[in-house]
Amino acid sequence: MNSRDQILAKLKTNKPKLIDLPLIETSIFRDEGLDIIKEFIKKVEVVGGNVLEVTSNQDVINKIESTFTNQEVCYSHIKGTQGFNTISLETIQNPHDLENLDVLILESTLGVAENGSVWLSDQEIPVRVLPFITKHLAVVISKKDLVEYMHEAYSRLSGFNYGVFLAGPSKTADIEQSLVIGAQGALSITIFLKQ
Amino acid sequence: MSHSELASIFNKNEKKVDWHDKALWFVRHKRDLSVHEVKGWEALRNLGHGIKAHTLSNLDNYLIEFEANAIKNDIQVHWAADGDEHNRIVHNIIKESNGKKVVKSKSMLTEECHLNPFLEAHGIEVIDTDLGERIVQLAKEKPSHIVLPAIHKNKHEVDKLFQEHLGTKPCDGDPQYLTGEARKHLRQKFIQADVAITGVNFAIANTGGFVVCTNEGNADMGAQLAPVHIACMGVEKIIPKQEHLGVFLRLLARSATGQPITTYSSHFKKPRKGEKMHIVIVDNGRTEQLSRPDFRTSLHCIRCGACMNTCPIYRRSGGHSYDATIPGPIGSILSPGKDLKKYSSLPFASTLCGSCSDVCPVKIDIHSQLYKWRQIITKETPQPFVKAQTMKIMGQMFSKPSQFERVGKAVRWSLRNLPKSVINSKLNTWGKARDLPEGPKQSFDQWYEERKNNQKD
Numbered sequence: 244m245n246s247r248d249q250i251l252a253k254l255k256t257n258k259p260k261l262i263d264l265p266l267i268e269t270s271i272f273r274d275e276g277l278d279i280i281k282e283f284i285k286k287v288e289v290v291g292g293n294v295l296e297v298t299s300n301q302d303v304i305n306k307i308e309s310t311f312t313n314q315e316v317c318y319s320h321i322k323g324t325q326g327f328n329t330i331s332l333e334t335i336q337n338p339h340d341l342e343n344l345d346v347l348i349l350e351s352t353l354g355v356a357e358n359g360s361v362w363l364s365d366q367e368i369p370v371r372v373l374p375f376i377t378k379h380l381a382v383v384i385s386k387k388d389l390v391e392y393m394h395e396a397y398s399r400l401s402g403f404n405y406g407v408f409l410a411g412p413s414k415t416a417d418i419e420q421s422l423v424i425g426a427q428g429a430l431s432i433t434i435f436l437k438q
Numbered sequence: 439m440s441h442s443e444l445a446s447i448f449n450k451n452e453k454k455v456d457w458h459d460k461a462l463w464f465v466r467h468k469r470d471l472s473v474h475e476v477k478g479w480e481a482l483r484n485l486g487h488g489i490k491a492h493t494l495s496n497l498d499n500y501l502i503e504f505e506a507n508a509i510k511n512d513i514q515v516h517w518a519a520d521g522d523e524h525n526r527i528v529h530n531i532i533k534e535s536n537g538k539k540v541v542k543s544k545s546m547l548t549e550e551c552h553l554n555p556f557l558e559a560h561g562i563e564v565i566d567t568d569l570g571e572r573i574v575q576l577a578k579e580k581p582s583h584i585v586l587p588a589i590h591k592n593k594h595e596v597d598k599l600f601q602e603h604l605g606t607k608p609c610d611g612d613p614q615y616l617t618g619e620a621r622k623h624l625r626q627k628f629i630q631a632d633v634a635i636t637g638v639n640f641a642i643a644n645t646g647g648f649v650v651c652t653n654e655g656n657a658d659m660g661a662q663l664a665p666v667h668i669a670c671m672g673v674e675k676i677i678p679k680q681e682h683l684g685v686f687l688r689l690l691a692r693s694a695t696g697q698p699i700t701t702y703s704s705h706f707k708k709p710r711k712g713e714k715m716h717i718v719i720v721d722n723g724r725t726e727q728l729s730r731p732d733f734r735t736s737l738h739c740i741r742c743g744a745c746m747n748t749c750p751i752y753r754r755s756g757g758h759s760y761d762a763t764i765p766g767p768i769g770s771i772l773s774p775g776k777d778l779k780k781y782s783s784l785p786f787a788s789t790l791c792g793s794c795s796d797v798c799p800v801k802i803d804i805h806s807q808l809y810k811w812r813q814i815i816t817k818e819t820p821q822p823f824v825k826a827q828t829m830k831i832m833g834q835m836f837s838k839p840s841q842f843e844r845v846g847k848a849v850r851w852s853l854r855n856l857p858k859s860v861i862n863s864k865l866n867t868w869g870k871a872r873d874l875p876e877g878p879k880q881s882f883d884q885w886y887e888e889r890k891n892n893q894k895d
């Protein structure tokens with residue numbers, strides 16, 4: 244017998260009698276008075292991100308250009324902002340070529356109020372390494388795309404090949420428990436909230 | 439060496455022990471604040487427990503379902519009966535892709551299998567990319583905590599290590615500067631890597647995908663750049679459906695560090711274009727643990743570390759005193775299942791206060807399992823002579839109240855009158871590093887009688 248069959252056979256013999264799978268009753272977790280938008284903003288700040296309200300994609304670009312001045316390598320994947328880009332993804336042969344990316348703008352269609360995370364999948368990230376390798380990350384999301392809890396978030400997710408719930412900038416407290424923002428991933432994240 | 443012997447080494451540096459104790463208690467406190475914000479937290483823990491219990495009771499079928507879906511997603515699936523086979527599989531994949539340089543994100547399983555020394559012996563460079571793990575790797579040590587691998591090191595030790603290995607400037611242990619330098623060093627490694635290895639936090643049977651959680655972004659920096667991604671998982675990492683992630687991702691980070699979620703919860707399902715993705719499913723003693731009704735729920739563990747942060751023994755003895763890949767309360771119920779003799783002192787490294795079971799997000803009854811292991815160990819492994827004899831004498835004494843009263847009187851007198859050198863002699867382990875209280879003149883019984891009589895008056 245190969246290891247696969249051996250392991251499966253042992254599991255079959257050693258497992259207990261079938262125990263029922265509990266149902267997830269999401270209503271017990273719901274806090275009726277919760278203001279989703281306020282909670283989302285609060286949690287983004289808890290996890291170390293910034294939130295700005297915007298009216299249009301151009302407004303996003305304007306705000307970024309005034310916050311992050313003199314950035315060399317910039318890429319935006321939101322509509323109507325090609326003028327912002329200093330690189331073209333078509334000419335990128337290899338994800339490693341994105342090493343010097345300074346500012347990246349992506350769009351998300353799902354944000355979670357209870358933890359300040361935004362969902363980014365293959366549909367929103369043209370090259371998977373982008374949100375990790377960039378120095379500064381900006382994510383644009385509509386208020387209508389925010390949900391309260393992870394349970395609702397998962398009920399909306401299907402059909403992706405890769406995706407990440409991203410909450411705040413990369414961080415570590417591995418040296419004497421002092422929190423340092425900017426470990427191996429992005430150094431900052433700004434969430435732009437659209438109507 | 440036994441847990442208490444190793445703990446006494448850690449205890450030599452009292453200042454460090456104090457810091458370690460307080461730092462971990464602070465993390466436990468952050469956990470409390472965070473979970474109290476969640477409505478229905480206890481119901482969420484019950485769900486975590488229930489989903490895991492169900493999954494274990496059908497684990498073979500879920501693994502088969504997971505494998506079939508993963509293959510559909512273009513992931514290659516491998517099975518390893520033990521650590522050696524796991525290491526050989528990983529090495530073969532690296533060899534086939536002509537890999538020389540590997541970056542690895544946190545995976546307790548690869549620690550358990552001793553993958554790094556195996557690959558290094560075959561001329562492969564393995565870099566641990568989690569900052570804490572990189573620190574202990576440079577120090578040629580093992581992680582002392584599953585979430586905070588370098589919690590036993592202070593910033594000055596890190597400063598010195600980095601000067602020596604990364605050529606940094608002396609900085610009086612400035613965490614910001616040191617983290618920045620580590621970032622530069624690791625970026626280089628990510629760019630050069632041929633293969634990325636990651637652990638797996640959850641593998642989803644009905645999609646064939648898996649989730650990896652990090653705060654630093656190191657798992658993705660590795661996996662999204664290297665042409666080959668190998669994910670290693672124990673058989674117990676399976677959950678039935680994607681919707682169950684909603685439960686576990688809500689539980690995990692809050693229990694671990696008090697964050698509402700880890701910075702990155704990455705869902706891998708299909709390799710990117712031109713990339714190869716492998717999953718290695720490992721047993722290494724897990725199927726055996728499943729066969730033990732008293733101990734099988736230890737396989738529910740989602741490796742949050744909360745039981746370590748809260749444990750009064752762990753906080754004061756340090757992770758290395760457990761001499762096992764998984765330290766702390768959960769390690770003390772997992773390790774005896776692997777080697778009863780080697781780990782026979784671990785279930786005794788507990789006050790049985792039950793704090794571990796209280797914080798465990800998947801409600802493992804850790805402290806009752808510690809107690810059950812004690813019963814087995816006392817029967818099956820030889821006990822030290824003094825302990826065995828004292829227990830025998832104590833047993834006889836407690837069974838006869840008149841004798842107990844007589845002995846009690848003698849002890850109270852001795853505590854008041856004998857010199858310290860006699861009271862704290864070698865035979866009395868309670869006198870180690872602490873003074874015993876002065877013996878009271880009365881026993882509780884006498885005091886109670888007297889009180890009753892006084893009340894009558």
Ligand code: SF4
Pocket residue numbers: 693738739740741742743744745746768794797798799800801802804
């Ligand atoms: S036993 Fe429970 S508390 Fe301890 S690490 Fe595992 S899940 Fe966390």
